Amino acid sequence: MTAFIIRRLLQAVLVVFLMSGIVFFGVNVIGDPVDMLISPDADQDEIARTIEALGLDRPIGEQYLYFLKGVATGDFGKSFIFGEPALKLILQHMPATVELALLSLLMAIVFGIPLGLYAGLYPDRKVSKGIVAGSILGFSLPTFWVGLMMIMLFAVILGWLPSTGRGDTAVFLGIESSLWTRDGLSHLFLPALNLALTNISLVIRLTRAGVREAMHQDYIKFARAKGLPESRVISVHLMKNILIPIVTVLGLEFGGLLAFSVVTESIFAWPGMGKLLIDSLLQLDRPVVVAYLMIIVLFFVVINLVVDILYSILDPRVRLRDQGA
Amino acid sequence: MTVISVEGLKTHFLTRAGVVRAVDGVSFSLDRGEVMGLVGESGSGKSVTGFSIIGLVDAPGKIVDGSIFFHGDDLSKLSARQMQALRGSRIAMIFQDPMMTLNPVLRIDTQMIEAIRAHEKVSRKEAWTRARDGLAQVGIPSPEQRLRAYPHQLSGGMRQRVAIAIAFLNNPDLLIADEPTTALDVTIQAQIVHVAQKLCRERGTALIWITHDLAVVAGLADRIAVMYAGRIVEAGDTDDVIDHPRHPYTVGLLGSVPSANQRGQRLTQIPGMTPNMLALPEGCAFRDRCTHSDNQCSKAPQVSTDERGHAIRCFHPQYVKTPA
Ligand SMILES: Nc1ncnc2c1ncn2[C@@H]1O[C@H](COP(=O)(O)OP(=O)(O)OP(=O)(O)O)[C@@H](O)[C@H]1O
Ligand code: SF4
Numbered sequence: 136m137t138a139f140i141i142r143r144l145l146q147a148v149l150v151v152f153l154m155s156g157i158v159f160f161g162v163n164v165i166g167d168p169v170d171m172l173i174s175p176d177a178d179q180d181e182i183a184r185t186i187e188a189l190g191l192d193r194p195i196g197e198q199y200l201y202f203l204k205g206v207a208t209g210d211f212g213k214s215f216i217f218g219e220p221a222l223k224l225i226l227q228h229m230p231a232t233v234e235l236a237l238l239s240l241l242m243a244i245v246f247g248i249p250l251g252l253y254a255g256l257y258p259d260r261k262v263s264k265g266i267v268a269g270s271i272l273g274f275s276l277p278t279f280w281v282g283l284m285m286i287m288l289f290a291v292i293l294g295w296l297p298s299t300g301r302g303d304t305a306v307f308l309g310i311e312s313s314l315w316t317r318d319g320l321s322h323l324f325l326p327a328l329n330l331a332l333t334n335i336s337l338v339i340r341l342t343r344a345g346v347r348e349a350m351h352q353d354y355i356k357f358a359r360a361k362g363l364p365e366s367r368v369i370s371v372h373l374m375k376n377i378l379i380p381i382v383t384v385l386g387l388e389f390g391g392l393l394a395f396s397v398v399t400e401s402i403f404a405w406p407g408m409g410k411l412l413i414d415s416l417l418q419l420d421r422p423v424v425v426a427y428l429m430i431i432v433l434f435f436v437v438i439n440l441v442v443d444i445l446y447s448i449l450d451p452r453v454r455l456r457d458q459g460a
Numbered sequence: 461m462t463v464i465s466v467e468g469l470k471t472h473f474l475t476r477a478g479v480v481r482a483v484d485g486v487s488f489s490l491d492r493g494e495v496m497g498l499v500g501e502s503g504s505g506k507s508v509t510g511f512s513i514i515g516l517v518d519a520p521g522k523i524v525d526g527s528i529f530f531h532g533d534d535l536s537k538l539s540a541r542q543m544q545a546l547r548g549s550r551i552a553m554i555f556q557d558p559m560m561t562l563n564p565v566l567r568i569d570t571q572m573i574e575a576i577r578a579h580e581k582v583s584r585k586e587a588w589t590r591a592r593d594g595l596a597q598v599g600i601p602s603p604e605q606r607l608r609a610y611p612h613q614l615s616g617g618m619r620q621r622v623a624i625a626i627a628f629l630n631n632p633d634l635l636i637a638d639e640p641t642t643a644l645d646v647t648i649q650a651q652i653v654h655v656a657q658k659l660c661r662e663r664g665t666a667l668i669w670i671t672h673d674l675a676v677v678a679g680l681a682d683r684i685a686v687m688y689a690g691r692i693v694e695a696g697d698t699d700d701v702i703d704h705p706r707h708p709y710t711v712g713l714l715g716s717v718p719s720a721n722q723r724g725q726r727l728t729q730i731p732g733m734t735p736n737m738l739a740l741p742e743g744c745a746f747r748d749r750c751t752h753s754d755n756q757c758s759k760a761p762q763v764s765t766d767e768r769g770h771a772i773r774c775f776h777p778q779y780v781k782t783p784a
């Protein structure tokens with residue numbers, strides 16, 4: 136297992152390295168950041184000075200090597216726009232995105248599993264059909280539209296919840312987060328729900344399909360034939376089996392929540408990494424974009440690894456093996 | 461002493477395509493320690509009979525008529541709770557595929573201990589000891605170690621032994637074994653039959669052994685009941701049914717066994733298709749496959765029983781002697 140983990144981490148380093156190259160050169164193809172940075176009426180000297188200060192006067196290959204050298208020491212370069220280290224900017228925006236992703240993951244579990252369980256156990260009831268229909272909507276309606284509708288309904292018409300921004304934060308267990316305050320939570324609720332919608336739908340469908348399949352398995356019949364109470368048949372014999380695919384998928388989705396919260400963060404003006412990425416992309420702020428994507432790739436790799444380990448814990452038939460590269 | 465008595469049991473599935481009369485008027489009874497072989501082709505209603513007794517018929521199935529008496533108590537009068545208390549303690553059931561009956565993600569000890577503690581207030585420690593002894597009794601070597609295993613770490617034969625051990629944990633009065641050897645190798649089959657038979661003898665457990673394979677029950681059962689399309693078409697002492705089959709369907713079944721005493725021999729199909737349960741012929745359900753059918757058979761034959769208790773459902777009983 137240790138060999139497995141080490142190999143996966145080495146692969147991760149390779150992937151991150153390739154990724155950095157692609158993005159580094161890719162951003163250069165899109166456009167020249169200088170155009171964005173310097174006011175049109177700046178004189179020739181000023182332009183030259185700025186370009187030199189940003190290191191943009193060197194050949195692109197040299198710039199990349201210089202960047203890599205920095206990365207080796209933990210320096211991802213400075214943002215062209217803010218003049219601050221890119222890594223610091225990203226880390227500043229990270230807690231907001233992480234708390235958003237965590238809360239939506241929690242919502243996907245708390246809403247998705249019981250609804251899916253109900254729909255799977257009683258497939259013929261009206262409520263179940265409603266749940267299934269709802270999950271189809273949750274999948275097919277565009278996130279931004281649902282987000283706008285939610286703002287309309289809950290913030291504008293009903294006035295129950297604030298529409299944009301992040302609320303107060305507090306420090307608990309050494310972690311500063313808006314999860315710990317009422318105001319923070321009330322700001323968090325709508326964007327988290329918006330981000331969670333597809334995942335709630337996904338979990339509903341996974342759970343329902345799992346339940347419907349497992350209920351006809353012999354091990355469920357045998358558990359009942361043993362005279363176990365129905366509650367134990369469902370909570371232990373059934374759930375332990377269907378949780379395996381759900382945990383796997385949710386784990387992988389969590390990476391997606393972190394990386395692609397862009398739309399939700401834009402609509403709700405949520406000061407997270409997604410918003411930072413969009414702003415940086417628009418301004419061709421290469422150091423931030425490159426650093427962001429490298430970090431996201433790293434996230435994905437680590438999450439995949441954690442999911443694999445969880446999977447092997449949940450399913451005794453799976454043993455982590457080093458499958459070669 | 462009668463343990464189980466099934467009278468005119470009808471279990472139907474109300475499907476969209478129509479009513480499937482999976483079990484359509486089945487009667488039999490078993491005394492303590494008695495072994496009955498329930499044979500018939502796929503789809504004849506053997507499993508549904510078993511599930512009806514243990515109270516686990518899947519929707520849209522429903523017991524629509526008849527009664528099941530267990531130690532004289534009408535099971536249909538019991539509450540869901542009382543029925544649950546009976547299951548796994550007084551009436552146990554094991555299934556065909558030992559690969560699938562044990563929960564793949566739970567350890568053997570979990571699956572055994574929960575079976576004891578569902579019916580008795582005993583400590584985990586005590587339940588564990590009983591589980592270990594149970595495994596030893598079905599001939600599983602180093603049971604302590606096996607208790608910590610997951611099902612996939614055991615062979616098919618071992619898994620079926622574990623299932624049998626679980627079935628016997630609470631000393632049931634009746635065991636329903638639904639084709640427990642079909643998925644296993646011939647040599648393993650014989651061992652499993654032997655283990656189940658031994659335990660039933662020792663404890664006086666009545667046994668219903670469901671199978672496709674007449675040869676298996678020939679050496680195991682006291683009595684044999686042959687099912688066709690939801691009905692028992694022939695029943696009697698094992699020797700009578702094997703040596704003097706009366707019903708054309710049984711004759712066909714036996715005719716397709718080269719040597720009736722050769723264990724593990726699978727039946728080859730008798731001519732014709734297994735019946736479509738949604739479109740059974742009027743009268744005798746076997747009519748369109750029977751070489752002896754005539755006009756009379758367009759009415760449903762009633763059960764006739766001879767002085768030895770050998771019962772058949774046919775207008776034209778056969779008098780053949782099967783080759784020994
Ligand atoms: N859930 C169900 N819905 C509809 N019909 C069913 C259902 N379960 C069983 N049946 C029908 O009941 C009939 C009897 O099935 P059963 O499982 O008892 O057969 P069997 O004799 O045990 O066959 P096998 O040897 O294949 O196990 C079959 O024709 C089947 O189509
Ligand atoms: S009743 Fe007629 S059709 Fe049915 S088994 Fe007997 S002879 Fe054949």
Ligand SMILES: [Mg+2]
Nearest residue numbers: 506507508638
């Ligand atoms: Mg069956």
